Amino acid sequence: MNAEPRLVEVRKNILKQNDLLARELRQRYRRAGVYTVSLVSSPGSGKTRFLEETLRLIRAQHPVAALVGDLATENDCQRLARSGAPVKQIVTGTVCHLDASMVDRALAGWTLDDLAFLFIENVGNLVCPASYDLGEDLRLVLLSVTEGEDKPLKYPTIFNTADAAVITKMDLADAVEFDRQAAISNLQSVRPGIRILEVSAKNGHGMAAWIEFLNAARQARPREV
């Protein structure tokens, strides 16, 4: 299509603006001492369930808050609020990803200094969120055992931009004949050395190790950008 090169150019400008704002956000997070984790995955991989359980476990130790993006509904916000943590919904309309300006606006009114952790749940989409830096310290990509072991190979960009991978719904691994070695090997081939965690938010499997990993990552982060 003829208009495509112009579209690419406009997108590049948007990405540049996004990167500038994301850098500002990253500096704000660090100054405030809040460790920020974003979650990306396809729809239905269990992001919200996993995050709900994470908020519940962390809240016993540290002050924590969450932002959650969706095209429509406040369902996830209501689910996450059951943890008792402050939660804000970002409704994107038809936009397929969060960007730094949405996060910036949603944070208005919150005092970041009061928080130890901030979680940002992206719109369920294994493609578009890859390109948008949100200033997060850790980008987590989730992959459920029901989705198929080949997803890292088929959506390499988003797996490449992630700092760690979480395999979710491990309680269903047998029912779906999940090939654990294939999944791990596909993750490692796309993003060599990526840290992989295996969890079930339903039966609690791997959740303690995940919380330990988070605390260690927060401790290890340099205070300034």
Added chain:
Amino acid sequence: MNAEPRLVEVRKNILKQNDLLARELRQRYRRAGVYTVSLVSSPGSGKTRFLEETLRLIRAQHPVAALVGDLATENDCQRLARSGAPVKQIVTGTVCHLDASMVDRALAGWTLDDLAFLFIENVGNLVCPASYDLGEDLRLVLLSVTEGEDKPLKYPTIFNTADAAVITKMDLADAVEFDRQAAISNLQSVRPGIRILEVSAKNGHGMAAWIEFLNAARQARPREV
């Protein structure tokens, strides 16, 4: 972001060009007497498995071919080719959806008159493919029982653009405590009157009814646009 209105304008032009080409494709399909079905869903909902089984069943009755879109790999093409039907992979790179020009280019060299059915499997994405008409006669949205019953509410645009919905992986319904009534009611609230089929490509449940539905839809379609 300042650049956004300009981006919206450029996207509108692209969509307009896409719609013009989609209309041409639709006329070509009709003239050739080929009934065209596109499949959209989130990654890992079972599109390829469902399509592989569909191709196998239809091939016994009619000549059929398929196009399959992915960011990377030819895996799906190889899986679908096991059915014996002609299959072509469209590798989109970082593009999150198929558009009419990709379909147009992929069809080069195929004689549509020889086909009764053409299937187009889109990139796994519940957001972006919604906006791109591919000239298809029937747009099918797939939703697996493992994804959660709330997906139609959270991704309303794509469910709204679909002509029929297929609930996949019904063999796992009990294992994931699938709430069938909630899923159906959510589908109907977003797209009142939508035809809903429930299948398991794994154990064959609902596949005969689906093939019957397809044959009837093809018969009922007017010959010219």
